[in-house]
Structures are given as C-alpha cells and as structure tokens.
Amino acid sequence: MPAIELDGVTKRFDDVTALRGVDMTVEDGEVFGFLGPNGAGKTTTIDILLDFVRPTAGSAEVLGMDAREDSEAIRERLGVLPEGYDLYDRLTGRHHLEFVGEAKRADPDPEAIAERVGLDREDLDRKVEGYSRGMAQRLALGMALVGEPDLLILDEPSSGLDPNGARLMRQIVREENERGATVFFSSHILGQVESVCDRVAILQDGAVVAVDTVEGLRGATDTGTRLVVSVAPGEAEAAADAARAVDAVEGATVEGDDLVVSVDSDEKMAVLTAIEDAGVAVDDFETEEASLEDLFAAYTDEQRAPEATAGGAAAGDGDDDAAPADDDAAAEGGADR
Amino acid sequence: MSTDTDSGGLDGALRDTFDWYPVAKKEFRDAIRSKGLWILSFLFTALFVMPAGLNWWDLRNAQQVPRGLQDFGLQAAISRSYLSIVTLLVPIVVIFATYAAVSDERTSGSLKVLLSLPFSRRDVIVGKVVGRSAVVGVPLAAALAVTGAFFALSPFTFKFDAFAWFVLFTLAFTLVMVAVFVSISGAMSTNLRSLAGAGLVYFYLSFGWNSLANSIGDLLANYAGVTGPLRWQVVLFVKLLSPTQAYRTLTQSRILGGEGIDTAMTARFSMFSQGPETMQTICGDVLNGQPSVRQGMFRNQTVCESAGSSVPPYFSDPAVLVSFLLWIGLAAAVSYYTFDRVDL
Numbered sequence: 170m171p172a173i174e175l176d177g178v179t180k181r182f183d184d185v186t187a188l189r190g191v192d193m194t195v196e197d198g199e200v201f202g203f204l205g206p207n208g209a210g211k212t213t214t215i216d217i218l219l220d221f222v223r224p225t226a227g228s229a230e231v232l233g234m235d236a237r238e239d240s241e242a243i244r245e246r247l248g249v250l251p252e253g254y255d256l257y258d259r260l261t262g263r264h265h266l267e268f269v270g271e272a273k274r275a276d277p278d279p280e281a282i283a284e285r286v287g288l289d290r291e292d293l294d295r296k297v298e299g300y301s302r303g304m305a306q307r308l309a310l311g312m313a314l315v316g317e318p319d320l321l322i323l324d325e326p327s328s329g330l331d332p333n334g335a336r337l338m339r340q341i342v343r344e345e346n347e348r349g350a351t352v353f354f355s356s357h358i359l360g361q362v363e364s365v366c367d368r369v370a371i372l373q374d375g376a377v378v379a380v381d382t383v384e385g386l387r388g389a390t391d392t393g394t395r396l397v398v399s400v401a402p403g404e405a406e407a408a409a410d411a412a413r414a415v416d417a418v419e420g421a422t423v424e425g426d427d428l429v430v431s432v433d434s435d436e437k438m439a440v441l442t443a444i445e446d447a448g449v450a451v452d453d454f455e456t457e458e459a460s461l462e463d464l465f466a467a468y469t470d471e472q473r474a475p476e477a478t479a480g481g482a483a484a485g486d487g488d489d490d491a492a493p494a495d496d497d498a499a500a501e502g503g504a505d506r
Numbered sequence: 507m508s509t510d511t512d513s514g515g516l517d518g519a520l521r522d523t524f525d526w527y528p529v530a531k532k533e534f535r536d537a538i539r540s541k542g543l544w545i546l547s548f549l550f551t552a553l554f555v556m557p558a559g560l561n562w563w564d565l566r567n568a569q570q571v572p573r574g575l576q577d578f579g580l581q582a583a584i585s586r587s588y589l590s591i592v593t594l595l596v597p598i599v600v601i602f603a604t605y606a607a608v609s610d611e612r613t614s615g616s617l618k619v620l621l622s623l624p625f626s627r628r629d630v631i632v633g634k635v636v637g638r639s640a641v642v643g644v645p646l647a648a649a650l651a652v653t654g655a656f657f658a659l660s661p662f663t664f665k666f667d668a669f670a671w672f673v674l675f676t677l678a679f680t681l682v683m684v685a686v687f688v689s690i691s692g693a694m695s696t697n698l699r700s701l702a703g704a705g706l707v708y709f710y711l712s713f714g715w716n717s718l719a720n721s722i723g724d725l726l727a728n729y730a731g732v733t734g735p736l737r738w739q740v741v742l743f744v745k746l747l748s749p750t751q752a753y754r755t756l757t758q759s760r761i762l763g764g765e766g767i768d769t770a771m772t773a774r775f776s777m778f779s780q781g782p783e784t785m786q787t788i789c790g791d792v793l794n795g796q797p798s799v800r801q802g803m804f805r806n807q808t809v810c811e812s813a814g815s816s817v818p819p820y821f822s823d824p825a826v827l828v829s830f831l832l833w834i835g836l837a838a839a840v841s842y843y844t845f846d847r848v849d850l
Contacts, residue, residue, distance in 0.1 A: 182849075219622055222849035241624050249622035255614035257532070259539040264532075271521055271528035272623035296539075312619070322622075 170233045172197045172351035177227035187213040189375045202362035203355040205372035211355045248318030252325045258298035275316030286311040302329040323354040396430040396437045399453040411447035529633025537641040547645030554653040557587045579662035593750045600683040601704045607634045608692040609700040627846045639684045671760035679753040682833045689837035693844035719744035735791035752830040768812035775810040
C-alpha cells in the first residue's frame with residue numbers, strides 16, 4: 170500500500186489553477202523529496218493531503234485512506250511540519266509537546282524530544298514568544314515527531330534553521346525512516362533533498378515534470394559527473410582532444426585554463442591516463458557531481474520549451490550553464506535569507 | 507485551576523470522552539496567561555458589588571432598614587442593575603475574548619498546526635467555544651461568588667434560589683454569546699472583519715432587536731391589517747427570539763417568586779410598555795392573564811395577574827429556554843457552512 174497516492178489531482182482557486190492533474194505515488198517506507206520553485210503548488214498539494222483544501226478534481230489517498238473522508242484517521246498517524254505555521258506565544262515548548270500528545274493520545278517524553286531536536290531544557294520551559302525562528306522550527310519539528318507517526322510530512326523543514334540545525338533535521342529524517350516511517354518532504358533547496366531522499370518529484374507550474382531517483386534524474390538529464398582538469402596554459406586544447414578520444418566521454422570543453430569533461434565517474438582515471446599519454450601534464454583535477462540544482466535548472470528550462478518531454482530535451486546544456494554543486498552549508502545559507 | 511497535565515483523573519477522563527477537550531484546555535491555558543483575564547475578573551466584581559454596596563452604605567446609619575428593601579434588595583439589584591450590566595457588558599467582554607479565536611489562528615498560521623493534528627474542524631470550534639467560555643465564565647463566576655457572599659453577609663435577605671438561577675442563566679448567556687461570536691470568527695478571514703461582524707451583531711441584538719419586533723408589529727397593523735392580539739403575539743414572539751431578551755425574561759421569571767403569581771406571565775408582561783388599552787390586550791389575550799389597573803404615583807399602571815390559567819405553552823419559560831439555546835445551534839450551522847466545508 171503506498172503512503173501517498175495522488176490521482177489526477179487538480180485544484181482551481183478563483184482565478185488561478187494551482188494544480189493540473191498531479192499523479193504521484195509515494196511508496197511505504199521511502200524518503201520522498203518534493204521539489205519545485207516557490208509557487209509551483211507544493212504547499213497546495215500538501216494542503217490537499219491534510220484536507221485543508223479540497224481538490225477540484227481527482228483523488229488523494231494517504232496511508233490507504235481517502236484524504237477527504239478519513240482525514241481525522243489519517244492525521245492520527247501523521248507527523249506534520251506545515252509551512253508558514255505559527256505557535257502559541259503564551260505557551261511553553263513543553264505545553265506544545267503535551268498538547269500534541271493529548272491530541273494524538275500519545276504520551277510523549279518532552280525532554281527526550283527536545284534533546285533530539287536540539288532544544289535546551291531551559292528553552293523547553295520558556296514561553297514560545299521568546300523563541301528565535303530556528304528554535305520555533307526545532308520545536309515544530311519535535312511536535313511532528315510526537316507519537317511515532319507512520320508518515321512524516323515536512324513542508325520546507327529547513328527554513329529558519331542554521332546549517333547545524335539543517336544537518337540535525339536530515340539526521341532525524343534518516344532516523345525516522347530507519348524506524349519505519351515514510352518521509353515526504355518538500356523543499357526548494359535542492360541540496361537538502363539530495364542527501365536524504367530515495368526518490369524525488371519535481372513540480373513545476375502545478376504539474377509533476379519528473380519522478381525518479383536522484384541518480385535516475387542525473388542520467389535522464391545528462392548532467393553527469395564533471396571532471397575538471399587543470400593543465401599548463403596553452404595545452405588545454407590538446408588535452409581536450411585526448412579526452413574526446415576516450416569512449417566514455419560525452420563532451421570536453423575548455424573553460425579558461427581548465428578542461429571540463431563530462432564523463433561517468435568510473436571512467437575518470439581512463440580520461441586522466443589518456444591526457445597524460447598525449448604528453449600533457451595534469452597539474453590537478455577534481456570531480457563534481459551534478460547537483461539537483463543543475464537537474465532542476467535542466468527540467469524547468471525544458472518546461473518552457475513547447476512539446477518537451479522529460480529527459481532528452483535538456484541534454485547538452487547540462488554541463489554548460491549549470492553551476493557547480495553547492496555544498497549543504499551554502500544551500501542552507503541561502504535559506505536563511 | 508491546575509493547568510498541569512496529569513494523565514489520570516478527571517483530565518484523562520475528559521480527554522477520553524471528548525475529542526475537543528485538548529483544544530479547550532489549550533485555549534484556557536493560553537488565555538489564563540493573559541493579564542486581561544485578571545483585569546476582567548476584577549471589573550466584574552467591582553460592577554456587581556458596587557451598586558449593592560453603595561445602597562448598603564447609605565443605609566448603614568438608618569435605625570431600621572425598610573422592610574421591603576431588606577426583603578427584596580437582592581431581587582431588585584438583579585432585575586434593575588445586574589441584568590442590564592450582564593446584557594450590556596458580557597457580550598462586549600465575550601467579543602474581546604473571542605473575536606480573534608479562529609480568525610487569528612487562520613491569519614497567523616497556527617490553525618495549520620491545529621488542523622494537522624487529529625482534530626476535526628468541528629472539534630476545533632467546539633473546543634474554542636468551551637475553552638473561551640471558561641475564559642470568560644471563570645472570572646464571571648468568581649465575581650458572582652463574591653457578590654453572593656456580599657449579599658449573604660449584608661443586611662439584605664439572601665435568597666439562594668433566586669441568586670442561583672441568576673448565576674445559572676448568566677453563565678448560559680455567556681455560553682450562547684461565546685458560541686455566536688466564535689462562529690463569526692470562524693467565518694471571517696481577518697481579525698478586523700471578525701471584530702466588525704461581532705460589533706454589528708452586538709449592536710443589533712442589544713439595541714436593534716426590540717425596535718425590529720415593534721416595527722414588524724407596525725407593518726402588520728398598517729399594511730396587512732393585522733391588529734389586536736395577533737399583532738402583539740407576533741411582536742412578543744419576535745422579542746423572545748433575541749438571546750438578550752430571552753435571558754432577561756427567563757431570569758426575571760425565576761427570581762420573582764411569591765404566592766399565587768404566575769412569574770412567567772409577569773416577566774413576559776414586563777417586556778412591554780404600551781398604552782393602557784394595549785397592555786390590557788397583551789395581558790388578557792396574549793398571556794391569558796387578568797389585567798387590572800392600579801393607582802401609581804404619577805399615573806395608573808396596568809398589572810397582569812394570573813386568572814387561573816397560565817401563559818400559552820409557546821410563551822412559557824421552557825419554550826423561551828429552547829429558543830435561547832437554539833442560538834447555539836444557529837452558531838453551529840454558521841460554522842458548518844463557513845468553516846467546516848471551506849478551503850482554509
């Protein structure tokens with residue numbers, strides 16, 4: 170039984186169509202990343218899963234139950250970190266955790282949860298009005314963990330968190346997944362999703378444009394490994410010719426003094442050997458995995474082209490215009506702004 | 507007033523019985539931490555105790571307190587001062603305690619947290635109504651308890667039954683008002699709209715309803731040729747639909763007491779002030795009573811006494827009570843269509 174099943178879900182608000190026939194299946198036990206730029210319809214999709222809004226057409230099932238008819242039963246087994254939420258200023262962190270415990274008829278251990286999400290004991294007994302954005306986010310994550318939910322729905326979970334907080338959040342996602350929970354997690358920060366998700370879906374303009382594993386998406390968009398080789402000035406062209414002669418190489422271009430080679434990561438030693446064999450000395454080299462940033466750019470660019478199908482159309486521009494992979498800290502730094 | 511969680515006892519039993527209980531508890535916990543609630547308590551107490559206290563102070567040196575005043579001081583205080591204080595003040599206090607109850611959670615986003623938990627939207631509304639009723643009701647009950655103690659210790663005769671009825675109806679009136687204003691809050695998208703809507707309803711219920719009832723009577727008389735008893739039956743019926751009027755007349759009926767008096771009749775009759783002829787029609791033909799004219803100090807006064815038969819069932823206390831409580835049903839219906847079934 171899939172954890173989430175969306176079938177032709179369409180949602181029209183007064184004058185806007187937020188979702189256009191979304192089909193998506195999240196299998197039980199996986200960590201599923203839900204990607205898309207702001208305004209793509211991610212939050213509307215989650216609102217439908219939680220019965221905050223009702224679809225205009227199509228059906229949504231969560232944990233095998235109808236999202237609309239059985240919403241309460243679904244929410245008994247759900248842990249949710251909503252986007253754009255607010256907490257109750259006059260209540261303490263402990264009150265919040267106890268309240269969720271009562272709602273779910275669970276008996277949470279507030280201290281243990283606070284420790285897991287990195288909230289001090291003093292903060293736990295402080296009124297929430299004194300919390301920073303990051304502390305509130307940690308508490309909200311802790312509230313989602315109460316009662317060992319079968320499915321965690323996290324909407325932009327790393328917003329407001331510093332890099333340490335974001336790392337902790339990913340660790341919790343892994344732990345919860347190992348416990349047996351399915352995790353559905355939306356983000357516009359791609360570095361977040363990449364390191365924890367089994368599969369990802371990309372939502373653009375209210376439609377799912379791709380669903381695959383991170384590796385699968387990489388293959389489909391041809392934004393494979395980039396091998397950046399530093400050689401002596403003036404020898405780059407010779408090195409490029411040598412690299413292109415290797416079967417596995419999909420392309421080699423000279424960017425400044427560097428040679429950039431698109432090649433499967435297993436074959437990079439063959440490329441380096443070929444360059445040296447051609448009499449060019451390799452000063453240094455590094456490999457860069459294509460980030461979801463690149464994949465994302467490839468998919469969303471392609472969306473603008475008419476008649477494009479997922480996969481092929483983006484081939485070719487992947488290694489030219491895509492920025493090198495962000496590390497996590499950089500991606501999270503962006504989220505704090 | 508412990509706010510600590512203990513898993514057993516009453517707290518646990520309430521949790522097991524009512525899905526909305528955690529919401530109500532959260533509401534109360536949240537509000538009990540606001541200073542406004544304590545100011546409210548003080549305000550209520552001052553307003554209730556002061557009139558009676560002043561009266562007593564004036565009489566402290568009198569050799570003998572007039573017999574009637576001593577006997578009926580409590581009832582007089584209730585029917586002349588307290589009913590007006592309650593009907594004017596309680597709705598205002600309730601508005602301030604509830605106008606943001608749902609709309610604020612909607613605009614701030616905490617409603618998303620609340621509804622991602624296993625609560626139905628009805629649980630949220632019911633929990634809010636119960637929780638916020640406690641928020642207003644607890645200080646109100648405290649003030650009434652102090653007032654009761656004052657009367658018990660003062661030279662006025664303390665009539666427990668009359669006072670208990672007054673307290674009971676006052677708390678019921680609070681509950682009805684909370685239900686109405688919470689439902690308005692659930693229907694509105696912003697706090698400001700909710701406050702405006704609540705204000706309109708308040709002015710209408712408090713100051714507009716009687717003229718509405720009388721205008722309907724005038725219209726019937728002038729354009730439909732409906733005169734005599736039927737006209738006044740309609741007017742009374744419309745008057746009684748107002749929760750404010752229902753509260754007043756129910757309380758008055760309960761505190762009047764006395765030998766051979768149909769208290770419901772007296773209470774309904776006192777809702778009118780018309781010319782002598784009309785008053786006789788109302789007494790005799792609408793309320794099944796026996797009108798008589800008494801010499802007053804400045805003018806003759808029509809009084810209505812029981813002539814063996816009581817008021818018609820549809821104007822009796824139980825009927826008024828039912829229509830009073832129907833306001834809770836109306837509030838529930840408003841919430842169902844404006845909050846349960848809509849996109850957030």
